[in-house]
Amino acid sequence: MACRRCPRLIAHCTQIARVKRRAFRDWEYWGKPLPSFGDPRAKVLIVGLAPAAHGANRTGRMFTGDGSAYTLYRVLHQTGFANQAESRSRDDGLRLTGAYITAVAHCAPPANKPTREEIANCRGYLERELDLLTNLKVVVALGRVAFDNYLGILLSRGLIRSRSAFLFGHDRVFETAPGQPLLISSYHPSQQNTSTGKLTEQMLVNVFRRAGELAASG
Numbered sequence: 001m002a003c004r005r006c007p008r009l010i011a012h013c014t015q016i017a018r019v020k021r022r023a024f025r026d027w028e029y030w031g032k033p034l035p036s037f038g039d040p041r042a043k044v045l046i047v048g049l050a051p052a053a054h055g056a057n058r059t060g061r062m063f064t065g066d067g068s069a070y071t072l073y074r075v076l077h078q079t080g081f082a083n084q085a086e087s088r089s090r091d092d093g094l095r096l097t098g099a100y101i102t103a104v105a106h107c108a109p110p111a112n113k114p115t116r117e118e119i120a121n122c123r124g125y126l127e128r129e130l131d132l133l134t135n136l137k138v139v140v141a142l143g144r145v146a147f148d149n150y151l152g153i154l155l156s157r158g159l160i161r162s163r164s165a166f167l168f169g170h171d172r173v174f175e176t177a178p179g180q181p182l183l184i185s186s187y188h189p190s191q192q193n194t195s196t197g198k199l200t201e202q203m204l205v206n207v208f209r210r211a212g213e214l215a216a217s218g
Contacts, residue, residue, distance in 0.1 A: 005121040009107035030060035038100030043137040043215035047146040050105035057108035061090035067191040079208040137215040143188030
């Protein structure tokens with residue numbers, strides 16, 4: 001991706017890639033906007049927040065190389081969406097089947113917090129993915145920001161009247177509009193959530209088992 005819409009994010013990604021973290025000093029960081037990743041025939045779309053500075057911003061692949069990624073890919077492997085249980089680089093052989101991973105922001109933000117304007121700048125990419133992924137049956141929103149922004153797209157398209165009927169919570173399933181994928185909300189597999197026990201690996205397994213079952217049932 002060659003997008004330069006958000007100068008603050010581009011500067012941050014570039015700075016992180018130049019300075020690096022000592023543990024990864026031998027890596028050549030990706031350090032730029034990150035493409036989405038997965039199966040173009042996916043029935044399940046996974047929407048996250050943004051790349052991690054020393055995770056995906058380093059490896060060049062969504063949800064790869066940090067604590068969130070280690071949890072997510074173990075779960076995706078256990079539930080049949082991934083061919084292996086870990087992902088450490090973009091050329092490690094990982095493949096997704098039936099799933100596609102994207103984010104509301106494609107550049108690593110300072111403190112993991114993109115601004116509303118930065119998310120708005122990136123929204124066109126998510127909208128285009130929703131149009132191109134014609135087999136989608138389920139959208140899994142990892143975290144409230146992903147949840148709210150997906151609903152914002154549906155609202156702007158006139159597919160829902162308001163967001164008030166959709167209350168974020170873990171492992172909740174929503175019917176949004178006729179012909180639209182089911183929406184599942186989930187806590188984000190951030191280290192803050194997993195280390196405190198707010199989200200356990202089994203809780204996330206339950207989410208993706210449900211997503212797989214709903215996608216298969218149509």
